[in-house]
Amino acid sequence: MIMKWLEAERLGVADLLEDLTDDEWRRDTLCAGWTMQTMAAHLTTSTRTGWRDVLTGVVKARFDWERMEDEKARAIAARFTRSELIAQIRETAASPKRAPMAAPIDPLVDFLVHGQDIARPLGRVREIPLEPAQAALEHVLKSPFWGARKRFRESGIPDLPAPDLLMIATGRKLSTPGDNTVGNSNTRSI
Secondary structure: OHHHHHHHHHHHHHHHHHHOOHHHHOOEOOOOOOEHHHHHHHHOOOOOOOHHHHHHHHHHOOOOHHHHHHHHHHHHHHHOOHHHHHHHHHHOOOOOOOOOOOOOOHHHHHHHHHHHHHHHHHOOOOOOOHHHHHHHHHHHHHOOOOOHHHHHHOOOOOOOOHHHHHHHHOOOOOOOOOOOOOOOOOOOOO
């Protein structure tokens, strides 16, 4: 089931990216410092990253995982055009390949959340399907990688729908409709 959900999300995000105007393509996502181009580049990496990439990348980034991801996304964004990045996402939509150490559901989490990181600052509505959101949330709450346990340690888990909880669990702050500006939502690059 995860692969069906993942394929649908990858294709949906590719459609969203393809629908952006040139001005929107250059705008910032909810991930601090990342434009739509950088985000698209990041989304191509889950099926194209091997152990060698991870080991050399993390050493180069002085063992800072987020720095490694940032440097990799920026390098890919500089190398490929918009249409090439979108084509790469489409080409691997049904691929089960994932980055080393990633659980089978991690790429789905990435696309569910990053789809929002793209849509929200543009004032676009992108629904998160309930079943995939629930499965992704269960994983994120158990996984030390995503940091959800630390986020909810003091406050507990709020009584919100799974899609909203998924956004909070992955480091985003919910903003009210119409207030999806950078800075009012996520300030953390995943």
